Amino acid sequence: MTSHQVVAVMGRGVLEAAEPVASGDDVGLTRGDGCFDATLVAWDGEGWLVHDLDDHLARLRRSATALEIEAPDDEAWIELIGDALERWTGGNVALKLVLTRGEEHRGEGPLAFLSLTALDEKTVAQREGIRVVTLPRGYPSDAFAAAPWLLGGVKTLSYAVNTSARREAARRGAEDALFVSADGYALEGPTSAVLWLRGGTLATTPVGATGILDSISRRTIWAADLPWSLAEELVTIPELLACEGVWFVSSVRGLAPVVELDGHALTPPADATALLRAAIGF
Amino acid sequence: MTSHQVVAVMGRGVLEAAEPVASGDDVGLTRGDGCFDATLVAWDGEGWLVHDLDDHLARLRRSATALEIEAPDDEAWIELIGDALERWTGGNVALKLVLTRGEEHRGEGPLAFLSLTALDEKTVAQREGIRVVTLPRGYPSDAFAAAPWLLGGVKTLSYAVNTSARREAARRGAEDALFVSADGYALEGPTSAVLWLRGGTLATTPVGATGILDSISRRTIWAADLPWSLAEELVTIPELLACEGVWFVSSVRGLAPVVELDGHALTPPADATALLRAAIGF
Numbered sequence: 001m002t003s004h005q006v007v008a009v010m011g012r013g014v015l016e017a018a019e020p021v022a023s024g025d026d027v028g029l030t031r032g033d034g035c036f037d038a039t040l041v042a043w044d045g046e047g048w049l050v051h052d053l054d055d056h057l058a059r060l061r062r063s064a065t066a067l068e069i070e071a072p073d074d075e076a077w078i079e080l081i082g083d084a085l086e087r088w089t090g091g092n093v094a095l096k097l098v099l100t101r102g103e104e105h106r107g108e109g110p111l112a113f114l115s116l117t118a119l120d121e122k123t124v125a126q127r128e129g130i131r132v133v134t135l136p137r138g139y140p141s142d143a144f145a146a147a148p149w150l151l152g153g154v155k156t157l158s159y160a161v162n163t164s165a166r167r168e169a170a171r172r173g174a175e176d177a178l179f180v181s182a183d184g185y186a187l188e189g190p191t192s193a194v195l196w197l198r199g200g201t202l203a204t205t206p207v208g209a210t211g212i213l214d215s216i217s218r219r220t221i222w223a224a225d226l227p228w229s230l231a232e233e234l235v236t237i238p239e240l241l242a243c244e245g246v247w248f249v250s251s252v253r254g255l256a257p258v259v260e261l262d263g264h265a266l267t268p269p270a271d272a273t274a275l276l277r278a279a280i281g282f
Numbered sequence: 283m284t285s286h287q288v289v290a291v292m293g294r295g296v297l298e299a300a301e302p303v304a305s306g307d308d309v310g311l312t313r314g315d316g317c318f319d320a321t322l323v324a325w326d327g328e329g330w331l332v333h334d335l336d337d338h339l340a341r342l343r344r345s346a347t348a349l350e351i352e353a354p355d356d357e358a359w360i361e362l363i364g365d366a367l368e369r370w371t372g373g374n375v376a377l378k379l380v381l382t383r384g385e386e387h388r389g390e391g392p393l394a395f396l397s398l399t400a401l402d403e404k405t406v407a408q409r410e411g412i413r414v415v416t417l418p419r420g421y422p423s424d425a426f427a428a429a430p431w432l433l434g435g436v437k438t439l440s441y442a443v444n445t446s447a448r449r450e451a452a453r454r455g456a457e458d459a460l461f462v463s464a465d466g467y468a469l470e471g472p473t474s475a476v477l478w479l480r481g482g483t484l485a486t487t488p489v490g491a492t493g494i495l496d497s498i499s500r501r502t503i504w505a506a507d508l509p510w511s512l513a514e515e516l517v518t519i520p521e522l523l524a525c526e527g528v529w530f531v532s533s534v535r536g537l538a539p540v541v542e543l544d545g546h547a548l549t550p551p552a553d554a555t556a557l558l559r560a561a562i563g564f
Binding site: 106115135160 | 286299301310311315386387395396397440441443493
């Protein structure tokens with residue numbers, strides 16, 4: 001039997017998955033005021049391997065710091081992840097860590113919980129290739145410079161636009177969206193970084209003023225031994241269409257070659273895809 | 283005795299306020315994927331009066347439609363509000379209606395709940411006057427034209443930037459923030475519309491391409507019998523500083539005269555403040 005989901009709450013332990021965790025006064029629920037992080041947990045033959053756990057815990061801490069939320073220490077998360085994985089009887093699984101500012105009117109402090117959720121077939125199938133449509137994100141590519149209250153690069157719980165963009169992509173017959181800045185540059189997907197290969201250089205969008213998330217999968221690829229130069233630079237959509245290959249990367253879905261962009265067929269080279277996939281390890 | 287908060291969930295009824303309502307799989311909690319609305323409930327001597335209830339229910343329905351979430355019908359909300367108010371033993375109170383898309387991996391459908399929360403003293407005191415700082419919002423003033431996936435004008439649960447902006451305002455010694463577009467125009471506060479009076483015209487920022495919320499308090503004022511022309515137009519911050527008066531309006535705090543903007547003292551005329559306050563009724 002495969003368990004579909006396990007939920008565990010800091011201070012309460014593992015729950016029945018359907019059991020509520022957040023009260024009607026929790027600002028994570030009423031205002032998206034909190035942060036999260038997510039990664040893949042895979043069985044390596046002897047035990048569960050949480051992909052890039054230290055990096056994800058570090059990014060969650062950075063998100064919490066930007067929001068001025070006191071985060072649990074890493075050891076508490078690691079213990080809670082262990083407790084949850086003891087109850088997990090399925091295969092490879094998505095781990096999500098969630099931290100809210102807590103209740104607005106009672107002084108109980110932050111709410112921290114995690115979920116383990118079976119990978120859905122669609123996500124796994126998208127590793128073979130995705131059709132992507134570009135969607136304006138509204139912001140110029142430098143909107144987040146010197147404006148920390150805009151929470152650029154912070155993985156907040158306020159993801160309504162991200163999920164709305166994926167619904168719009170689905171309406172247009174695509175699996176994913178690529179956000180484009182008001183001045184015409186590729187930014188990121190709603191839950192992925194974008195990579196492209198041209199003239200022997202593997203490139204991605206710079207973090208910082210663009211407000212995009214600092215992708216851990218992208219960092220893992222940058223740290224690998226690959227036959228290309230590496231760059232962080234802005235790229236327009238016509239330039240992307242002329243590249244040798246375009247890929248989306250994210251922690252749970254992994255590498256997804258972009259096989260169609262705004263209706264134009266793309267054919268990322270299979271050898272490059274294989275090298276990138278090997279770099280992120282799945 | 284004053285009860286501090288009452289929470290009631292559609293299909294479950296009135297709960298103990300601390301009792302959790304949303305599971306760890308609810309996308310309202312994990313992605314801010316839902317919408318809300320809020321208004322003031324006042325005792326009118328004979329019973330509870332929910333200010334502009336029909337307008338708030340209508341706006342919540344519009345928000346739900348934009349998010350493609352099936353909303354409960356108004357009668358169900360009205361019944362739940364009545365059940366909650368029967369338990370309320372305090373004075374005037376803030377009513378918040380919350381609707382999430384529901385659980386991501388179980389097919390239970392949307393989660394709908396409400397809270398009644400005592401007004402805090404700070405909010406009430408701000409009706410006498412607020413200091414405001416301007417904060418860039420990042421978007422140009424036309425960013426939301428023809429981009430419905432950006433959810434302009436939709437009162438989503440993804441309010442992390444709104445709450446972050448109010449923390450930034452507090453750091454700067456102010457009670458509230460005024461968002462400014464990338465091209466230099468006043469937009470709205472994190473939870474308020476902005477009004478200004480100059481040369482016999484009362485004006486506010488237009489909805490639509492600006493992405494600002496369609497303020498119900500602002501509409502109530504526009505429908506009142508007032509001695510000024512009315513306009514919806516873009517205004518710069520230097521223009522605002524030269525106006526006869528600037529006010530913030532919102533459904534729970536009501537009218538708040540802006541007495542300082544970016545450190546410059548403003549003195550909204552007392553007779554104009556009195557007329558505006560009479561128009562919104564508190």
